[in-house]
Amino acid sequence: MKNIIHTFIVLIMMVNHVESSEEALIPAGEFLMGTDQGTSAERPAHKVWLDDFYLDHFEVSNQKYETFDSHYERSSASSCDHCPATRVTWYEAETYCRSRNQRLPTEAEWEKARRGPQENPDKEGDVAHFALPVKAGALAVNSLSANGYGIYHLAGNVWEWVNDWHEELYYQNSPVKNPNGPLKGLRKSVRGGSWYNVGWYMQPGMRFQLAPHVKLNSLGFRCARSDQAAGGD
Amino acid sequence: MSEQEVTPEDIYLRRRDFLSTSLKLGSATMAAFYGFSPLAKGWSAESKSASLSSSNITPENIASRFNNFYEFGVEKQEIWKSSRKLQTKEWSIEVSGLVKNPQILDFETLKFSQEERIYRLRCVEAWSVVIPWTGFPLRLLIDKLEPLASARYIKFTTFLDPVIAPGQKNRFWEPWPFTEGLRLDEARHDLTFLATGIYGHSLPNQHGAPIRLVVPWKYGFKSIKSISRIEFTREEPETFYTSLSPLEYDFEANVNPKIPYARWHQAFERIPGKEETVKTLPYNGYANQVAGLYL
Numbered sequence: 001m002k003n004i005i006h007t008f009i010v011l012i013m014m015v016n017h018v019e020s021s022e023e024a025l026i027p028a029g030e031f032l033m034g035t036d037q038g039t040s041a042e043r044p045a046h047k048v049w050l051d052d053f054y055l056d057h058f059e060v061s062n063q064k065y066e067t068f069d070s071h072y073e074r075s076s077a078s079s080c081d082h083c084p085a086t087r088v089t090w091y092e093a094e095t096y097c098r099s100r101n102q103r104l105p106t107e108a109e110w111e112k113a114r115r116g117p118q119e120n121p122d123k124e125g126d127v128a129h130f131a132l133p134v135k136a137g138a139l140a141v142n143s144l145s146a147n148g149y150g151i152y153h154l155a156g157n158v159w160e161w162v163n164d165w166h167e168e169l170y171y172q173n174s175p176v177k178n179p180n181g182p183l184k185g186l187r188k189s190v191r192g193g194s195w196y197n198v199g200w201y202m203q204p205g206m207r208f209q210l211a212p213h214v215k216l217n218s219l220g221f222r223c224a225r226s227d228q229a230a231g232g233d
Numbered sequence: 234m235s236e237q238e239v240t241p242e243d244i245y246l247r248r249r250d251f252l253s254t255s256l257k258l259g260s261a262t263m264a265a266f267y268g269f270s271p272l273a274k275g276w277s278a279e280s281k282s283a284s285l286s287s288s289n290i291t292p293e294n295i296a297s298r299f300n301n302f303y304e305f306g307v308e309k310q311e312i313w314k315s316s317r318k319l320q321t322k323e324w325s326i327e328v329s330g331l332v333k334n335p336q337i338l339d340f341e342t343l344k345f346s347q348e349e350r351i352y353r354l355r356c357v358e359a360w361s362v363v364i365p366w367t368g369f370p371l372r373l374l375i376d377k378l379e380p381l382a383s384a385r386y387i388k389f390t391t392f393l394d395p396v397i398a399p400g401q402k403n404r405f406w407e408p409w410p411f412t413e414g415l416r417l418d419e420a421r422h423d424l425t426f427l428a429t430g431i432y433g434h435s436l437p438n439q440h441g442a443p444i445r446l447v448v449p450w451k452y453g454f455k456s457i458k459s460i461s462r463i464e465f466t467r468e469e470p471e472t473f474y475t476s477l478s479p480l481e482y483d484f485e486a487n488v489n490p491k492i493p494y495a496r497w498h499q500a501f502e503r504i505p506g507k508e509e510t511v512k513t514l515p516y517n518g519y520a521n522q523v524a525g526l527y528l
Contacts, residue, residue: 039396134408134476159406196408196476200393208405216406 035205367430
């Protein structure tokens with residue numbers, strides 16, 4: 001009965017979000033995180049369970065970020081209204097998401113969304129904005145096509161901050177359920193590649209790291225939210 | 234050249250001393266070298282460019298322990314160790330773009346007469362070394378590849394393997410793999426060289442194994458290491474540094490002591506392993522040979 005009620009609530013929320021929100025529901029379940037083809041930071045590939053969560057369809061755009069920070073200056077490499085907000089620190093990104101009752105996605109959430117419902121992201125690379133000259137710049141956040149969850153530009157366009165502190169060997173002993181990174185660290189994890197990175201960098205399991213106060217022309221973010229109706233199992 | 238053919242550096246240098254008694258070494262010296270055929274034209278013993286002799290050669294133990302190869306880190310003294318993971322067996326070079334026969338070249342099948350060139354290498358960081366290279370003029374490979382008449386530039390790309398090259402992983406915001414380029418007339422110039430050996434043996438990884446470019450009149454970053462792709466283009470290609478920092482770096486990048494370049498004043502250069510600082514020369518001492526390219 002509890003599961004039926006939970007499913008019903010989730011369906012109601014999905015309908016509401018389809019109509020009015022910019023979030024995609026990523027249903028609870030298990031996926032294979034990491035890759036054995038990477039460095040020690042990505043190994044081993046391991047199973048992770050995540051509860052339901054919501055992730056923004058789009059990277060946060062310049063126009064939206066400017067409503068939050070009037071002093072924000074757009075990068076010339078990502079300058080249109082609907083281009084992703086870049087040159088934003090992890091702290092600024094996190095604060096923006098909090099202001100909207102959201103948060104940055106955990107590294108596991110980001111990777112599950114990136115892999116898509118079929119866990120077959122290779123096909124999606126075909127339409128990503130990547131491997132271009134640096135001068136090409138970023139595209140609007142709603143351009144090209146979405147992946148199987150309805151999410152745009154998880155591969156390419158701009159790098160994205162995620163919530164977690166980065167620890168090189170975290171996967172050696174990370175929680176199986178809802179991992180959210182080490183308790184502390186010096187650098188935050190960054191994912192997804194940008195318009196000028198080649199395909200290797202866009203692989204869904206690849207992890208990168210950056211000090212949280214750093215701003216890059218090619219680094220933006222998107223927000224996530226836990227499903228408040230979930231839990232209790 | 235195999236590792237078995239390596240000659241100890243002291244013997245190598247004595248050999249050079251012998252040669253210097255009969256040849257006035259110029260910017261590059263043609264010589265039969267360990268059984269390789271010398272090219273019969275090009276750099277005469279009378280060449281005055283760079284005024285090099287065997288006594289100017291940077292000791293190998295210095296040149297091989299002081300390297301820029303950012304794919305493997307930023308500590309020059311550590312590159313010889315960190316670059317060991319680069320696998321150069323079964324190396325291939327992809328040839329594409331405006332060329333008659335796009336193809337994958339097997340490095341082992343590149344058959345060109347090997348020759349020796351002693352070149353000054355001037356780093357944009359205001360230090361310099363003198364290196365004895367072995368290899369062949371890039372022009373010979375270009376002629377073999379037959380670029381189309383519409384080709385005006387040549388772009389080089391090094392390997393990409395962030396799993397073994399931590400710089401490519403940790404500095405993810407940089408446009409890896411490293412790329413460089415030349416105008417086609419620069420590439421065809423007799424001084425422009427593809428090196429496969431150094432100090433009488435095959436290139437070790439820190440020097441850009443198994444094959445690298447050497448363009449002695451340009452700042453060292455133009456001399457791309459570990460070439461894995463060559464593309465002929467009509468337009469000037471975007472390169473690693475011109476894309477990463479276009480206000481600091483230009484495509485031409487000729488050594489010019491009168492113009493500060495990147496983050497360094499370029500009037501002087503220091504010599505690794507020595508206390509001395511010397512004046513930098515226009516075109517790194519090769520003005521007589523190359524200034525005509527820029528009239």
